[in-house]
Amino acid sequence: MNKSYLSLGSNMGDRLEMLKQAVRLLEKHHKVDVLKISSLYETEPIGFTEQEPFLNMVVYLQTDLSALELLEVCQAVESELDRKREIRWGPRTIDLDILLFNHDKLQTDRLTIPHPRMYERAFVLVPLLELDPTQDFIEPQREGIELWKTYYSVDSFLLEEDSGDPYDRSAEK
Numbered sequence: 001m002n003k004s005y006l007s008l009g010s011n012m013g014d015r016l017e018m019l020k021q022a023v024r025l026l027e028k029h030h031k032v033d034v035l036k037i038s039s040l041y042e043t044e045p046i047g048f049t050e051q052e053p054f055l056n057m058v059v060y061l062q063t064d065l066s067a068l069e070l071l072e073v074c075q076a077v078e079s080e081l082d083r084k085r086e087i088r089w090g091p092r093t094i095d096l097d098i099l100l101f102n103h104d105k106l107q108t109d110r111l112t113i114p115h116p117r118m119y120e121r122a123f124v125l126v127p128l129l130e131l132d133p134t135q136d137f138i139e140p141q142r143e144g145i146e147l148w149k150t151y152y153s154v155d156s157f158l159l160e161e162d163s164g165d166p167y168d169r170s171a172e173k
């Protein structure tokens, strides 16, 4: 059984609902078992700063899939949610990255593990550290990273009635 951590992020539309849909779609795969989720964090955009704040989280899963197969599942989840997004909200509502896969090191055209930019991204490290405090890296700066919501379990996250994202302005557009 392989153990993996994924980073999820959304900054358009109902970001909370996007994250839930992504985890639901991952869970729907018969070879993927999402066992733990971090809290959700509202984070200032890194890279292109001219975009809206993100909701970020990290999930821990176990899977019989290979790392490359897991990447394909992540990309299928992205395009499934992208399709809906394209109709309503325009580009980029969800991003799924593989952070770690067992203790594997991998470098191919399609997949690098550990994720090549994870150690410079507080929006990844803060939730990862919450799920696994034994991770061996320097404590990240928490500037621009705000705790947004904590769930007691994966189920309480997935089964929560649509509580709405107060930030969501997609209906106004």
Ligand SMILES: Nc1ncnc2c1ncn2[C@@H]1O[C@H](COP(=O)(O)OP(=O)(O)OP(=O)(O)O)[C@@H](O)[C@H]1O
Pocket: 071, 095, 096, 097, 098, 099, 109, 110, 111, 112, 113, 114, 115, 116, 117
């Ligand atoms: N660990 C990884 N997780 C996800 N994608 C990866 C990974 N390593 C390499 N990739 C490749 O990166 C490509 C671009 O991914 P994506 O569009 O999510 O980038 P991005 O989110 O804009 O930037 P970043 O990769 O910095 O988060 C993917 O098509 C995938 O093949």
Ligand SMILES: Nc1nc2c(c(=O)[nH]1)N=C(CO)CN2
Pocket: 008, 009, 010, 043, 044, 045, 046, 047, 048, 054, 056, 095, 123
């Ligand atoms: N805060 C934050 N910034 C980002 C994020 C993200 O998930 N959170 N994702 C990006 C593209 O991968 C670029 N910048």
